[in-house]
Amino acid sequence: MTSTTSGIRKLLRLSLKWRLTLLFVAGMMVLLMILTTFIYWSTSKLVYIHEQHLLDQKAEAIAADLKTQLTEDKYLDANYVKQLLTNYATKQQAIILLDHQGKRLASVVGPDWVTDPLKGLPAQLIGEAPILLDGAHPPLTIRVKQENELLDPYLHILLLMLGVASIVTLVISSFGGYFLARVGLSPLDRLITDIRRIRPSHLSTRLPAHGTSAEINDLVRAFNSLLDRVEEAMKKQQQFIADASHEFRTPLAIIDGYVRLLHRWGKQNQAIRDEALIAMDHECSRLFSLIDDMLSLAKFQHVSQIGEDDGKKMQSMVPLLKEIRNVWTSTFPKHLSLSVNWTEPIAMTMEPPKIRQLLDILLDNARKYTETGEVALTATTERGWVHLLVEDTGIGIPEEEMENVFERFYRVDKSRNRHRGGSGLGLPIAKSIVQEYGGRISIRRSASGGTIVHVELPVLARDAD
Known part of the structure; x- marks a missing residue:
């Protein structure tokens, strides 16, 4: 054996x-x-x-x-x-x-x-x-x-002739088989040579697919498609590193500035020392919030890729919706109202903490970018899908920016979003949660000029898309 x-x-x-x-x-x-x-x-x-x-x-x-x-x-x-x-x-x-x-x-x-x-x-x-x-x-x-x-x-002679003929045929077929294999695999050898010439710094290079067999052409197209995805992933990774570095650099620069200020004048000046401590505490909170968002995003994307099921079970959404209504109503300012409505029965296979995090992100965005008016959360069930709509009467999002809002660190208005404390990771996290459930999320302008976020989640658990 x-x-x-x-x-x-x-x-x-x-x-x-x-x-x-x-x-x-x-x-x-x-x-x-x-x-x-x-x-x-x-x-x-x-x-x-x-x-x-x-x-x-x-x-x-x-x-x-x-x-x-x-x-x-x-x-x-x-x-x-x-x-x-x-x-x-x-x-x-x-x-x-x-x-x-x-x-x-x-x-x-x-x-x-x-x-x-x-x-x-x-x-x-x-x-x-x-x-x-x-x-x-x-x-x-x-x-x-x-x-x-x-x-x-006579039969012995026949057997001898057949044996000699078989050996000769076998030898000839061995050389012929090697020659045919060499000729047949020569396009693959050339393809391997071309692949080895591709360097990580030249991912834009693509393999030619001319004058080869259909199978090799299919392989070339598949490899070029893989290169497209790798190049796109590399660009996104580089962009993510650049955006994350920028996001970390700003609060760190502020903290560094106040530390220098304390070294120069803040040791004896109580007002400067208090102002520096408050500012550094605020920026540290921003850093911790940013790190938590990045860890959450990485976690949800990992779960979506490997298809883990952390204990989803069929249950009613009514207790969760009541909890969200009670918590968020007290956080909204007086000039902004919140309404949470649902149609019973409404239930799905879920983990309440994740759905709570999803709705928290959407309601927090709506509250931040709505000066006056109303934010409405509506939950309904239709044909095996749970529909969650968060509609506000806020400043809205330009049509040309709609397709980019789910990108990491993307802000429609950089200065205004930074002032409001956003990191640009809320909607990407929300999208990762929805994808983990095999659902869909979309965003559009409302009739009042605000924003409508539409989330569709399957009632029964299914594989992530």
């Missing part, structure tokens, strides 16, 4: 060219074995049939001569019979004249015949012919026996 496993491992370590060659040679070997066996069997069968036919013809000829002699002379001349049988017999044949009871009347054996002609051997061919006489004379039988060893040399 160990040697077989070791052999399989060695075979798998071979190049595809050699594996195809070995597979082709193995296939040819099996085919040649089957073909050689069939040819040998069919040829030997034909030879035996031919020899049997010759023995039958010889027996019929002897029977015809004896019948002629008996018809003319009316009796059986022993010397004539002996001479006739001797003339027909060969070295490895025995000819016997039998009466109607199977008793031997006369027999002649060749010099190479060593057994009793009346004894049957398994490796014998027997030809018989009756001698039918006129009148009341009982019929006689001529039996011609021949040992199969007479045909063995």
Whole structure:
């Protein structure tokens, strides 16, 4: 078992060219074995049939001569019979004249015949012919026996020829298989060479797909598509690093500035020291909030990719909606009202903390960017989907910015969003939560000029999209 496993491992370590060659040679070997066996069997069968036919013809000829002699002379001349049988017999044949009871009347054996002609051997061919006489004379039988060893040399020669032909064919097929594998895989070799030339700093390079087979073209297109996705991911990663660095740099720069201020004048000035401490505390809070958002985003995207299920179960959303209404109503300013409405029954497979975080993000955005008016949260169920709509009467989002609001660190109005404390990660986190549930999220302008965020979540759990 160990040697077989070791052999399989060695075979798998071979190049595809050699594996195809070995597979082709193995296939040819099996085919040649089957073909050689069939040819040998069919040829030997034909030879035996031919020899049997010759023995039958010889027996019929002897029977015809004896019948002629008996018809003319009316009796059986022993010397004539002996001479006739001797003339027909060969070295490895025995000819016997039998009466109607199977008793031997006369027999002649060749010099190479060593057994009793009346004894049957398994490796014998027997030809018989009756001698039918006129009148009341009982019929006689001529039996011609021949040992199969007479045909063995010819069959050995046939077997030798077939073996030599098979070996020559196998050798030629080995070279031919290697050549065909080499020619057939040459486009793949060129493709590997082109792939190795691609450097991480030149991901925009694409492989050419001209003058190759359809399979190689499909492989090239798939690899180029992979390069497109890798390049896009690299750009997003670089953009994320740049945006994250920028986001971290601003509060750190403020903290550094106040630290320098404290070193210069704040040690003796109580007002400056208090102002610096308050500002540094505020910026530290921003940093911690930003780090928490980034960790949440990474966590949700990881869960969405591997398809984890952290204990979702079917339950009513009514307690969660009541909790959200009670908590958020007290946080809204007097000039801004909040309404939370739902249509019962409303239930879905969910984890309440994640759905709470999703709604918190949407309501927080609506509260920040709505000066006066109303923010409305509506929850309904329709055809296996839960629909959550958060509509506000705020400043709205320009149409050209709609497709970018779910990008990380993206802000429609940088200065205004920074002033309001946003990090640009709220909506990306919301989108990650929705994708984890296999749902959809969209955003559009309302009739009043505000914003409507529409979330669709499946009632029953399904794989993330």
